[in-house]
Amino acid sequence: MHQVRAVVARSKGAPVSIETINVPDPGPGEALVAVQACGVCHTDLHYREGGINDEFPFLLGHEAAGVVESVGEGVTEVAPGDFVVLNWRAVCGDCRACDRGEPWYCFATHNATQKMTLEDGTELSPALGIGAFAEKTLVAAGQCTKVDPEARAAAVGLLGCGVMAGIGAALNTGAVGRGSTVAVIGCGGVGAAAVAGSALAGASKVIAVDLDDRKLEGAKALGATHTVNSTDRDPVAAIKEICGDNGADGADVVIDAVGRPETWKQAFYARDLAGTVVLVGVPTPDMTVPEIPLIDVFGRGGALKSSWYGDCLPSRDFPMLVDLYRQGRLDLDAFVSEEIGLGDVETAFEKMHHGDVLRSVVII
Structure with a gap:
């Protein structure tokens, strides 16, 4: 079990807070990721406002990149030390879309099985099954896509949602x-x-x-x-x-x-x-x-x-786009308006609401 700092939305419309949360060691098919950067997306604000569902408290953040710290039993996609971009559509490989060779339409995407919690044991609902406004997060291994480790985390993490879409x-x-x-x-x-x-x-x-x-x-x-x-x-x-x-x-x-x-x-x-x-x-x-x-x-x-999510297949699209970024052919840096800390997320929501930024990115 790991205790880390994270940004939590406890109730509808209330300002977010920095909390200490419990993150389990990865079980079968799971990966523990040390988050390096995570973009502030409109979807996070929708969660805070109760616009997606009412399963509070939410662990916010989902446009993220980081390093795999450990993996659970049976994981072969990634290994400790891999630099990865997180995605919220880990394909199942078995549904009718996957069976017909269209995994980007997967109808049974999945997340980590174990729950992250507040210190008192209250289960958290991670935004889009990720919850990356945190020093570490637990995800399904299929939500991790290995990319060039020389890439800037603040830029390539944005492929996790809005930029890829x-x-x-x-x-x-x-x-x-x-x-x-x-x-x-x-x-x-x-x-x-x-x-x-x-x-x-x-x-x-x-x-x-x-x-x-x-x-x-x-x-x-x-x-x-x-x-x-x-x-x-x-x-x-x-x-x-x-x-x-x-x-x-x-x-x-x-x-x-x-x-x-x-x-x-x-x-x-x-x-x-x-x-x-x-x-x-x-x-x-x-x-x-x-x-x-x-x-x-x-x-x-x-x-x-x-x-849907730019009809992307992360395993296909993320490495390609990161390579284009590294070659100077895709300016992902242009989407990073500012780099901020975990305690600045509420202010970032305001800037986003007023159209002052493309993305504020939390650096951890």
């Missing part, structure tokens, strides 16, 4: 390729990553859409060729105008990184005929698909897709 929405779900035209609606962490992924794929036009000029400037630095501030211009009309070469009626791929009915509708109408809409922004349960004439759905053709 955005890059994967472009590369995997949207199948953006050389010469594609792409529009990304919403340029926070996920949208900015979708911009970077589109540029990496060789898209000829990458149009960033947002309400905040600061985020649009950041998107330009990551590869956006055009920007649209939707407070000044109708984004659908602007995207159609920018992509109007050769009679195109919109972008080949439009990625909604906001996840609201109005932005999804904009994405629907901003794509070219036979184009693709990718929804990667996470809607709330009360939101519904906007009213769109069914003839428009039929008449525009193409595809309307949802992107």
Whole structure:
């Protein structure tokens, strides 16, 4: 058993606190990871606000990188000393998605079996099955992906959630390729990553859409060729105008990184005929698909897709993206707005809420 410091949300809406928690030694199929860095994600704030479930207290943090300290019986994927990025979808290998060769859709992903607890024995609910705002955390070994140990932990740990979701929405779900035209609606962490992924794929036009000029400037630095501030211009009309070469009626791929009915509708109408809409922004349960004439759905053709975690397979995608980062071809450092300590998470939530940062990253 290990006693470590960690960031805990004890009740809905209450400020987080630094607590001493108990982390068990790894059992069969588990790994103990000494966390080096963990990004502050909107999902952590959703947990604190009770927006995901009410299984308080929560051990927050999930965009993390660190070093495997020990492993349990039967673990072969990683070994003590390995530098790993954590993921929240450890594939099972046995469900119908895995059996048909599509493990990125795994329907039975799993986490550590043993529970981490407060000092009094109260069981903690780790955010996305990880709980990495902690000096050490216990995960399923399949949640650990070994990557280049020379990589900066603060940068590559962000592949654990938001950055992978955005890059994967472009590369995997949207199948953006050389010469594609792409529009990304919403340029926070996920949208900015979708911009970077589109540029990496060789898209000829990458149009960033947002309400905040600061985020649009950041998107330009990551590869956006055009920007649209939707407070000044109708984004659908602007995207159609920018992509109007050769009679195109919109972008080949439009990625909604906001996840609201109005932005999804904009994405629907901003794509070219036979184009693709990718929804990667996470809607709330009360939101519904906007009213769109069914003839428009039929008449525009193409595809309307949802992107789960960028449809990524960590064992395939994390090492590749870390290698591209190490080669200077993918600027993951650009997503790290600041490095902070465990005690600064509450302040980081405020900065995130006001759009002041792409990611604050806790360094442990």
